[in-house]
Amino acid sequence: MTANIEMSGMQVNMPVKYVRAYAYVRVSTNKQLDNTSIEQQIEAIEKYCKENNIILVKLFVEEPASGESFSNRSEFKKMFYDVFQEENNIDSIIVFKQDRISRNSLDSQYIFNRLKKANKNLISIADNIDTNDPNSKLIYQILGIIAEVEKDLIAFRTSLGMEKTFENGDFNGGRVFGYNLINKKLVVDEDEARVVKYIFDCYSNKMWGYRKIATNLNMQGIKTKKDNHWSITAVRTILNNKIYNGYVKWKGKYKKGNHYPIISEELWERTQKLLSIRSYTQEKIHNGSFPLSGLLKCPTCGGAMVQGNANKKYKYYVCSRFKNNGSKACKSNLVRKEYAEQEVLSQVMNYLNNLNLSIPLQRVITDNLKSELEPIEEELKLLEKSLNGLKREKQDLLQLYTKRIIDMDTLSEEMERVQNQESEQKEFKILLTKQIELKNNNDLLPVINHIANDFNSLYNLLDDYDKKELLRFLIKEIQVNKGEKPKDRTIKKIVYEFDQELFEEISHELI
16 A cells, blocks of 8 residues: 655655554453453554554453453463564554553563563553653653552452451352352352361361371362362361351451351361360470370379379379379379389280281281272372473473563462472372382281281380370270389279270171
8 A cells, every 4th residue: 555645746655654563452350440341442442553554463352350460461471472573573562551551560661661672662542652652651651650559449449349248248259169159159069068078077076187188088089179189288278267167257357158058066166176176285394205194093083193293213103183283182192104104015915915916907908908099090190190281381481481471470479389289299199109009018918917916016116106196096094003102003904995805706707
């Protein structure tokens, strides 16, 4: 196409230079007063291009996104990369309004400088800005600052709106396992709700720990809301989230919500009490290990016997009532520590040896391995595939940073997210690999036999905490004979947590 231009009385046909441009449109996630629709933005841009001899090469349409920064906007990053590629031959970027680019003044300045350095322009139709005009730089910078102030006002208005939503008993948004957000209302997801109930039941009724629950869910192939493996943190979060009890939260405050609770009030209260009890660790007053504390019973009052005041030479268990309340509550009834522990260990060893644990242990462990570990190989394959995907994602992020599509802050943030997922999955991979090794371990049965037939060796390998835990698993209480002196107070009877006759009957069935 040519245009007729008069020069000193002569007409000269000059070719018209068309500008090649990309256009970018988006709407905000917030309901702002001036949130021009995508269609209106496109219509204004196409009209502007037609009137100003601009070839609109490509239109980049962003899904609803925040204007705070361009780091989370994929279409903008793609456009901003392509505009600098020589083969695309792009002169300008066109937007309907400057704040469609960014409401962050530092981001706006960065974009301006990059375009200027590459001899490319930014055109904002509503603001009447074309950075090809030297006077536009100041206007652009002022509008960038105004956009950032407006962003803060939007955040303030959003905060007020979220507080009102909370006061009405509604949920403020986000993804919660067990629910789906439909029309801004929490609706129970029946499949996920069953998992939530399962977690609460295992913790409160079966007395399972976080790790056992997470491992069990992973073995069943159940994933979190974000399609990740279950972790200790994920399980703990479920158990502490009052949303399952029918409450909503805003800035540390709770209010009864309008959604249907997945967990009953009774189960919730029971769970919270157990969480509180299990999280409490009693302060240790004396040095040394007293594994029979609480198991030994005072021969006078029947109360628990605990660690007594002792020196290096003489150590005793003492009646807790006497220790805490004095001689009016009970006598000291000292029991020699060394004697009590040796005698109890000896009796426990004899008791376990008489049970012939080797055969039932072999049967139970072998059956458990078969039932629990069969799907592990398949799970490990899927995990390897996922880890490879995360590796590629890290490489893509580095490439985006190298091409200056994303800044260092965005790179760091995204890398941290990917590395956290990678770390969690690698930890789970180690667990699966160890279980597979255990499954294929031919030396397992001799180890079981050794443990079953030599309880003393196993006990001596344990640390102080595990010794206490093992004895509490086996023993209900230890009764003590009365006596005038410590040497006269001997072990009378050990009451075990399980019945010997019943165990022998079960063992016979297993054989």
